[in-house]
Amino acid sequence: MRANSRRRLSPAQNALPEARPYYSGRPIKSAFAAAAPKGAVIEKDDKMYAVIRTGGKQYKVAADDILKIEKIPGAVGETVQFSDVLMLGGEGDAQVGAPLIDGASVAAEVVEQGRGDKIIVFKKKRRKNYRRKLGHRQDLTVVRITEILTGGGKPSKAKAARKADEAAKTEKKAAAKTKVDQPKTAEKPAAKKPEAKPAAEKQAAKALFKAPKGEPDDLKKISGVGPAIEKKLNDQGITKFEQIAAFSKQDIAKVDEVLNFKGRIERDDWIAQAKKLAKDSGK
Numbered sequence: 001m002r003a004n005s006r007r008r009l010s011p012a013q014n015a016l017p018e019a020r021p022y023y024s025g026r027p028i029k030s031a032f033a034a035a036a037p038k039g040a041v042i043e044k045d046d047k048m049y050a051v052i053r054t055g056g057k058q059y060k061v062a063a064d065d066i067l068k069i070e071k072i073p074g075a076v077g078e079t080v081q082f083s084d085v086l087m088l089g090g091e092g093d094a095q096v097g098a099p100l101i102d103g104a105s106v107a108a109e110v111v112e113q114g115r116g117d118k119i120i121v122f123k124k125k126r127r128k129n130y131r132r133k134l135g136h137r138q139d140l141t142v143v144r145i146t147e148i149l150t151g152g153g154k155p156s157k158a159k160a161a162r163k164a165d166e167a168a169k170t171e172k173k174a175a176a177k178t179k180v181d182q183p184k185t186a187e188k189p190a191a192k193k194p195e196a197k198p199a200a201e202k203q204a205a206k207a208l209f210k211a212p213k214g215e216p217d218d219l220k221k222i223s224g225v226g227p228a229i230e231k232k233l234n235d236q237g238i239t240k241f242e243q244i245a246a247f248s249k250q251d252i253a254k255v256d257e258v259l260n261f262k263g264r265i266e267r268d269d270w271i272a273q274a275k276k277l278a279k280d281s282g283k
Contacts, residue, residue: 046091047062047090048062048088048089048091048148049061049062049090049148050062050085050087050088050089050104050106050148051086051087052082052084052085052086052106053084053086054069054070054084055069055070055072056070057069061106061148062090062145063145063146063147063148064144064146065144065145066111066142066144066145067108067142067144068141068142069140069141069143070138070139070140071113071138071140071141072110072141072143074110074113074141075110075113076110076111077109077110078109078110079107079108079109079146079155080107080108080109080110081105081106081107081108081155082106082107082108083100083104083105084100085101085104085105085106086099086100086101088101088104088148088150101150103151103152103153104149104150104151105148105149105153106147106148106149107146107147107148107149107155107156108143108144108146109143109144110142111142112142113139113140113141113142114140114141114142115137115138115139115140116137116138116139116140117137118135118136118137119135119136119137120133120134120135121133121134121135121136122134207235207236208236208238208254208255209236209237209238209243210237211234211237211238212239212240212242212243214240216239216240217239217241217277219233219238219239219241219244221273221277222241222268222270222273222274222277223268223273224270225270229259232259233259236255236258236259241274241275241277241278241281242274242278243274244270244271244274245271245274245275247270247271252265252266
């Protein structure tokens with residue numbers, strides 16, 4: 001038979017009041033008593049605090065606390081009020097709501113509107129070829145607790161107005177300093193734009209050949225010449241079969257370079273075709 005492992009107390013131990021209570025033969029020591037040194041005087045914190053509820057979470061707050069909560073509507077510098085107060089403490093006995101405390105609220109100033117760090121939401125079902133990866137950034141609001149109100153009191157507007165004035169003055173000083181620091185640049189006279197030349201003069205300056213008088217021939221009769229190529233040739237002053245028939249090697253090189261024909265004139269034998277067409281037309 002297994003022996004009883006519970007420790008038996010001696011008569012001397014039973015006589016000591018500090019030895020009670022016992023559990024399994026071991027005295028239970030309070031964590032508070034263990035943390036405090038022997039003979040120390042424990043002072044209570046009389047600073048008023050409140051437990052509020054917002055965004056589905058509870059926060060213990062006091063005046064001048066900076067709090068990061070889920071996004072609430074409000075511009076920077078605006079005063080917001082939390083009416084869901086679950087508990088008040090710090091001055092006398094703590095008050096616990098059922099579930100809220102009537103007439104109690106907490107006023108705060110909006111410091112910043114932003115977003116939290118990105119978190120990755122990954123779902124997987126093994127052997128089902130199922131994987132889903134999503135990212136999420138929670139919208140957050142940073143507030144500064146200004147005061148804790150009881151008895152249906154309203155937040156004092158003097159504090160919010162004073163802080164708004166200070167912020168406006170700071171912005172004005174920064175803007176003035178920026179203007180002073182910027183060096184003054186001398187205004188340069190506007191550059192005169194060159195007068196636009198008439199289209200006819202531009203065309204004449206770009207043309208490789210001087211177009212002969214008379215009506216132009218239908219250069220599309222040459223194999224390999226379409227409407228687009230015919231227009232390019234006319235722009236370069238080539239309008240007659242006789243001109244193409246009289247092309248020299250230098251003329252062919254010029255036309256190939258300007259119009260990017262890549263040897264089309266010699267490959268399709270435009271010169272022979274132009275001579276035949278000029279002879280057929282009786283010219």
